[in-house]
Amino acid sequence: MIKKEFSLDFHGRTMTATFSDLADQANGAVMMRYGDTIVLVTAVMGQTDKAGIDYFPLSVDYEEKFYAAGKIMGSRFIKRENRPSDEAVLSGRVIDRTIRPLFDQDMRREVQVVATVLSIDDLNDPDALAVIGASLALGTSDIPWGGPVSAVRIGLVNDLYMVNPPSAEQAGMNLEILVCGKNGLVNMIEAEGKEAPDASVTAALEHAVTEIAKLETWQKEVIKEVGKAKVSVPTDKVADEHIKTVRETVWDDMRVAQFNGGFTKPDTRPVKEKWGIVFAEKYPEQASNSELCARIFDTAMDLLVHEEAINNNRRPDGRKFDEIRPLFTQAGGLSPIVHGVGIFYRGATHVLSVLTLGGPQDAQIVEGMEVSEKKRFMHHYNFPPFSVGETGRMGGMNRRAIGHGALAEKALRATLPSQESFPYTIRLVSESTASNGSTSMASVCASTLALMDGGVPITRPTVGIAMGLMMASDLETKFPNQLGSLTPKLYRILTDIQGAEDHFGDMDFKVAGTSEGICAIQLDIKVGGIPINILGEAIVQARIARLQILNKIVEAIPTPRADLSPNAPKIISTKVEPEQIGLVIGGGGKTIKKISEISGAEVSIEDDGTVYITGKGETTSVALVMIRELADGLKEGAVKEGEVVKILDFGAVIKIGYFNEGLVHVSEIAPFRIDRVEQALSIGEKVKVMILPEDERRPGKVRLSIKAVDPDFATRKGIQASTTPHIPKFGGYNSNNGRGHDRRERRF
Numbered sequence: 001m002i003k004k005e006f007s008l009d010f011h012g013r014t015m016t017a018t019f020s021d022l023a024d025q026a027n028g029a030v031m032m033r034y035g036d037t038i039v040l041v042t043a044v045m046g047q048t049d050k051a052g053i054d055y056f057p058l059s060v061d062y063e064e065k066f067y068a069a070g071k072i073m074g075s076r077f078i079k080r081e082n083r084p085s086d087e088a089v090l091s092g093r094v095i096d097r098t099i100r101p102l103f104d105q106d107m108r109r110e111v112q113v114v115a116t117v118l119s120i121d122d123l124n125d126p127d128a129l130a131v132i133g134a135s136l137a138l139g140t141s142d143i144p145w146g147g148p149v150s151a152v153r154i155g156l157v158n159d160l161y162m163v164n165p166p167s168a169e170q171a172g173m174n175l176e177i178l179v180c181g182k183n184g185l186v187n188m189i190e191a192e193g194k195e196a197p198d199a200s201v202t203a204a205l206e207h208a209v210t211e212i213a214k215l216e217t218w219q220k221e222v223i224k225e226v227g228k229a230k231v232s233v234p235t236d237k238v239a240d241e242h243i244k245t246v247r248e249t250v251w252d253d254m255r256v257a258q259f260n261g262g263f264t265k266p267d268t269r270p271v272k273e274k275w276g277i278v279f280a281e282k283y284p285e286q287a288s289n290s291e292l293c294a295r296i297f298d299t300a301m302d303l304l305v306h307e308e309a310i311n312n313n314r315r316p317d318g319r320k321f322d323e324i325r326p327l328f329t330q331a332g333g334l335s336p337i338v339h340g341v342g343i344f345y346r347g348a349t350h351v352l353s354v355l356t357l358g359g360p361q362d363a364q365i366v367e368g369m370e371v372s373e374k375k376r377f378m379h380h381y382n383f384p385p386f387s388v389g390e391t392g393r394m395g396g397m398n399r400r401a402i403g404h405g406a407l408a409e410k411a412l413r414a415t416l417p418s419q420e421s422f423p424y425t426i427r428l429v430s431e432s433t434a435s436n437g438s439t440s441m442a443s444v445c446a447s448t449l450a451l452m453d454g455g456v457p458i459t460r461p462t463v464g465i466a467m468g469l470m471m472a473s474d475l476e477t478k479f480p481n482q483l484g485s486l487t488p489k490l491y492r493i494l495t496d497i498q499g500a501e502d503h504f505g506d507m508d509f510k511v512a513g514t515s516e517g518i519c520a521i522q523l524d525i526k527v528g529g530i531p532i533n534i535l536g537e538a539i540v541q542a543r544i545a546r547l548q549i550l551n552k553i554v555e556a557i558p559t560p561r562a563d564l565s566p567n568a569p570k571i572i573s574t575k576v577e578p579e580q581i582g583l584v585i586g587g588g589g590k591t592i593k594k595i596s597e598i599s600g601a602e603v604s605i606e607d608d609g610t611v612y613i614t615g616k617g618e619t620t621s622v623a624l625v626m627i628r629e630l631a632d633g634l635k636e637g638a639v640k641e642g643e644v645v646k647i648l649d650f651g652a653v654i655k656i657g658y659f660n661e662g663l664v665h666v667s668e669i670a671p672f673r674i675d676r677v678e679q680a681l682s683i684g685e686k687v688k689v690m691i692l693p694e695d696e697r698r699p700g701k702v703r704l705s706i707k708a709v710d711p712d713f714a715t716r717k718g719i720q721a722s723t724t725p726h727i728p729k730f731g732g733y734n735s736n737n738g739r740g741h742d743r744r745e746r747r748f
Contacts, residue, residue, distance in 0.1 A: 004226060008218045010034075011163045013124070017136055019226055028141025028228075032133040034164075036121035038068075041133030045143045046110035054291050054298075056105045062092035062130065063116040064369040073367060085368045089402045091115075091127040094151075095134050097524050098180040098188040102146035106235040106295070111143060120369060123166040128153050131180055136219060142228040146528065149187065150215035151180040154204045156196065161207045175200055177521070179208035182216055185529020189509075192410045195460075195517035198543055202536045209532060236292045238299045246300040249278045254304055258500060261318040263325055263347035265389075265436055265499050272297055305504040309470040309492045316500050317347075324465075324496045324545055325349075329445070329556035331453035339565040340454020344446035347498060348436035353446035354429050355454040357568045359614025361604040362425040377416060379428045381405035381443055387435040404440040405430070408464070411444045411512035411520035412451070415458040422457060423571050423612050437498035438466035440522075444512045448553060454568070455561040462519055463549040464512035467538040468497035468505040471527065493538050495545045509535070511542035515550055569602075569614045572624060576609045576631040583630055584611065591630070591659075598658065599623035629657040634691045634702055639709055644685045652681045654689055654704055662702030664689060669706050670714035672721035680714050687713070 003020035016033040023029040026042040050057050066073040066081060074080065084092070095115060103111070115130040131151035138145045155165035156175035165173070177191035186205060193201070246254075253271045260266050275297050280287040308314040315321065325347030334341040340355030364375040381404040385392030408430065416426070428450060430443035441464030448461045471491040494501055502508055506527045512520040518539075523530070564570075576584060584605055585592050595603050599622040601615030613623045634640070634656065642661075646653035651665040664687075667673070669680045681687070688710060692703035706713050 006218070006222045006225075008215070010214070013164075015129075015132075017133075017222055019140065026137075026141075027143050028137040028139075030133050030136045030140065031118075032129045032136070034129050035124040036119055037124040037126050037129060038117075038119040039126050039130045039133050040116045040118055041130060041137045042114050042116075043134070043137040043141050043143055044112050045141075049108040050110050051108075052291070053108060054294055056100075056103055056107050057110045058096065058100055058103060059110070059112045060092045060096040060099075060134075061112070061114045062088045062095065062127075063114060064088045065117055066369060068117045068120045069369045073369075085366075085371075086402050086406065087368055087371055089399050090406055091130065093399055093403050094127055094178065094180075094188065094190055095131055098131050098149055098151065099134055099138065099145070099147070101187055101525055101527060102149060102182075104144060104233075104235065106237055107144070107233055108235070109233055113137065117369060124164065125153065125167055126370075127151075128164065128178060132215060132219070136222060139219060139223040140227040142231045144230045144233055147182065148216055148219035148223060149180055149182045150212040150219065151178060151188075152208050152211045152215065153178045154208050154211075156200055156204060161204060163207075163211055175204060175518075177201070177204050177208065179205060179212065181209060181212050181529055183529060184209055184213065185531060186523065186535060187525050187527075187529045189521050189523035189535075191518070191521035192413070193513070193518045193520065194414045195514050195519060197517050198539045201518055201521065201539060202532070205532050205535060236289065236295070238292075238296050242296045243300055243303065245278070245282055246275065246296065250275045251300070251304070254301060255308070258301065258304065259308065259314065259316050259318075263317050263436065263498065265348070266316065268301075301500075302504040305500060306470050306472065309494070310472050310490045313492075315494065317498065319496075321492055322495045322541055322544065324548055325498065327549065327552045329449060329552050331449045331557035336565075337567055339568045340450040340452075340456070342446040342449025342451075342453060344442050344449060346438070346442050346445075346496065348434055349439055349442050349498070350432075350434035351439055351442040351446040352431045352433055353443060353450040354431075355447075355450040355456070356427045356429075357454065357456075357564065358425040358427070359569055359571055359602050359604065360423055360425060360606075360612045361602050361614065362427075376419060376424075377409065377413060377426045379405050379409035379412060379430065379443075379447060381408060381430045381432070381440070383432045383435070383439065387432045387439075404443065407440050407510065407520060407522050408443045408447060408512075411464055412447055412462050414519040415460050415462055415514060417457045417459075423573060424456075424569075426451075426456065435499075437502045438464075438496070438508075438510070440464070441466050441510055441512060445549060445553065449556060452553075452557045452560040455564040457560050460514040460516065461550055461553045462512060462514050463546050463553060464510060464520075465495065465542050465545040465549065466497050466502070467507070467509040467511060467542050467545075468494035468501045469507035469509070469530065469534065469538070470494065470501075471506050491534060493534065493541055495541055506530075507538075509538050509542075511539060511546070513543075513546055515547060569616055570620050571612055571614050572620045573613070574611050574624060574627060574631075576605075576611060576627070578607075578609045580631050581605055581607075581609055584627060594658075595623050595626045599626060603627070626658045629659055634660055634662070636691050636693050638691045639688060640691070641686060641688050642704070644681050644683055644687065647677050647681060647683065649677070652677055654687065656689070660702065662689070662691070662704040664704045664706055668692070668704065668708070670719065671707050671711050672714075674714060674719055675722045679719050680717060 005018045007016045013035050018031040023042050026044050028043040032039045113134050117126045128151040135148040139148045153164050154177050155162040155173045157173050175193040175196040180188035257266050257268045257271045279293045328345035330343040332341050338354050339357045342353040344351050366373050366375050381401050428447045432439040444464035451458050508524045510522040592603050599619050601613050601619040601623040605611045613620045640656045642654035642656040644652050645655045651663050655661045689704040690708040692705050
């Protein structure tokens, strides 16, 4: 093997990039190591352009391998890795969102980046390492790309910022933020906070940029030494002349169509058709190049939206830059069957969120390379094609839906009650029913309404807002002669972006939080990077918007409802000693299954002995009695009611409760001798008995007495003391000294 290694001491751990011939058919490949976490990242570019598409065809795959964790995983029948886990999809999206803006978007060559996790330890997350690996694989390859870019994770614990904190410490952090960037700019953020203050988030970004600079310097040295010369990929560029032609022909029509002052998507089809005719007449040699024709129109619209924002302080729907679209909030009102409902409108973006509550046994079991847990809170997001007025394939799941669902889940997690105080499994489903920008943040708002409508005792409502940006600097590079009066240094931050501002804007900055602080952030951009000062301004502006939305939420439902939906299951809990867990479960789960079958409730038990009982009506009470019976056992001297289930020559078997039974010897029925047990007892009869001390010679056998509780029991039935002489059998039985037990009694 031919290999070359480069190492960097990064916060007490060695980061190593190894270049070898292990994957030498790829355009670029590197094996990254940080501690004992190892990721192989490859980059490959196709040989020809992909025809018939209007986008840059980049794909990123993040491959989790079970062997990386040193485990044989999977189901009983399938041990091969199957479809990517949600965690793998999210990690792949992080890489994609980081590297995509640094490609020439006019390229139509397919580029595929594959990050394969070969080894993972308990300290170092592989996703940030995979971003650096993707940067080095692309940077040292011959694929044209605008890197390098670096990634670092910052954790905030007790006002202390930690760089790449160990995985074990992440649960106790007030803020965890993954930041990617280059040249002092930020181009991707993924963050979760426990109502973190705005200032803490900005400080974390500044800390991250400082650390990213160290990684960037190291990467540049590596690329300088082993990097290949970049190939030139021909593209159909949008030229100054094309934009000039648009300005002279359909520019005013574009402005009228796009800046219609409404909150619904503008209909630009007539203008596009008009431009298609102009394009064919002006450029007959390219008349068949429909992709270039569409790209020119899209680029011109991008320039138009920027110019109007920066020069004329104008947005397509006529709002001010810090103004939110009209809001509508509703809690409940859909159906008495579901457990909670939230409906949230922001302009033409409408989301319906539905809450379902279940018992602990309904928790999702997650067993992956990185994560092994029971997940008690889930948020799922759906984006059907009708929400944008289109037809399309229904069903299944895509990366965008997984990403949006996970973002809202992250945002809502901070305010949920603890499992101890609210042991329910919580599932939220957000349905995007109409979309014109930022359905993910609308999902946070609708889900908050659903939680409160369902009576989930959240600490505070959480809402989300999407912030946008229009910068002149990027357009100055693309079209230096077509900017008109656009001032290159200016920028505009936009609150609550809708479709056109998301599509043509430079930033989609999603910020979710409460009145107290930030719970989640996600940043996607279309430019090379965003300065921290702009992000800081956007965070402050987002807080103002959040407070306005919170006021609207409170109008619909001020606090969580006092009671859960009558259709929601009831959960009660009790505790048994850890050594009694096996007794409750029974061999092969036989006992716990019996409890569920008899009571109609679902029963689950934790490792610490906590038993959760989930059911409706009186089912939980019945199950609780059964479990307490098992745990408490039969204590000496206790008085119980039981049922006669068997008559023997020497006594009767009494069933107490659901699991216990014992023997009332004939001598314990009355204070005098009776001839036959049948005289006093019959099958199915209910009697009160006292638990007698255990006979040392017969351990584990339960002895019961009727006469100790009710001495007149036999007399009330008209039974007289026997005058028949006592004839001992099988060695005899002496009720006074306990010797000579009947053999049949011993068999019992």
